[in-house]
Amino acid sequence: MKKIIIALDGHSSCGKSTMAKALARAIGYIYVDTGAMYRAVTLFAMRNGVFTEQGLDAVALEALMPQVDVKFKLDSETGLPLTMLGEEVVEQEIRSMEVSSRVSPIAALPFVREAMTGMQQRMGEQKGIVMDGRDIGTVVFPQAELKIFVTASAEVRAQRRYDELVAKGESVTYEEILKNVQERDYIDSHREVAPLKQAADALVLDNSNMTREEQNQWLLDAYRKAAE
Ligand code: DC
Numbered sequence: 001m002k003k004i005i006i007a008l009d010g011h012s013s014c015g016k017s018t019m020a021k022a023l024a025r026a027i028g029y030i031y032v033d034t035g036a037m038y039r040a041v042t043l044f045a046m047r048n049g050v051f052t053e054q055g056l057d058a059v060a061l062e063a064l065m066p067q068v069d070v071k072f073k074l075d076s077e078t079g080l081p082l083t084m085l086g087e088e089v090v091e092q093e094i095r096s097m098e099v100s101s102r103v104s105p106i107a108a109l110p111f112v113r114e115a116m117t118g119m120q121q122r123m124g125e126q127k128g129i130v131m132d133g134r135d136i137g138t139v140v141f142p143q144a145e146l147k148i149f150v151t152a153s154a155e156v157r158a159q160r161r162y163d164e165l166v167a168k169g170e171s172v173t174y175e176e177i178l179k180n181v182q183e184r185d186y187i188d189s190h191r192e193v194a195p196l197k198q199a200a201d202a203l204v205l206d207n208s209n210m211t212r213e214e215q216n217q218w219l220l221d222a223y224r225k226a227a228e
Helices: 016-027 034-047 058-067 097-107 110-123 136-140 154-167 174-190 212-227
Strands: 005-010 030-033 070-074 081-085 129-133 146-151 203-206
Touching: 005 016, 005 136, 016 030, 016 129, 016 212, 030 034, 030 081, 030 110, 034 058, 034 070, 034 081, 034 097, 034 110, 034 129, 058 110, 097 110, 097 174, 110 129, 110 136, 129 136, 136 146, 146 212, 154 174, 203 212
Parallel strands: 005 129, 005 146, 030 129, 146 203
Antiparallel strands: 070 081
């Protein structure tokens, strides 16, 4: 089997990262969650007063970008990557509703995308990587040997996200989550730089009615075909 790059793109909350992690573990590849990188930049922006009453101060963020140090550290217990901002583990903070509702405008900024894309390309130099995001098969690795575009209905995705947040003890309503999912879909698909769109040569995985086991098997089959 040759070492390849696997690009997994798709809508938010469609279980991409869960399945990408499972695939990476099954085949011994490195897993990179690029959404976590945009979330970490958003947390940095929130902490540094970039969101003002007048809105997002992109000029201020651009000036602060050299200080944004996003990286991953492997959790010694789970073997999974933890998102870091400088030396601080921010894996929990970046999943909050507040970060979720502020990340899309940050991810739409060209200078933020340029910085993250460069880092992601360096992470993939050795191949053997499963990278999940929105523009991995189209912008970051247009030459990836395997591209998968994952999708599910907005209602199914909102329900999954709602269950996840409630399990974590956050007080949210299904309606606000659905609205957030729909808004993010819109911004992610309509922004000028690297919008979410299916690469022409991507395989589509609609998991609205699939079990986790079915998805994992589907992915393994796709990997075997692409890497043989
Ligand atoms: O996958 P996620 O929900 O954690 O992603 C968070 C946000 O980052 C989402 O609004 C889309 C954006 N994103 C992006 O623009 N490009 C990527 N490669 C990954 C995520």
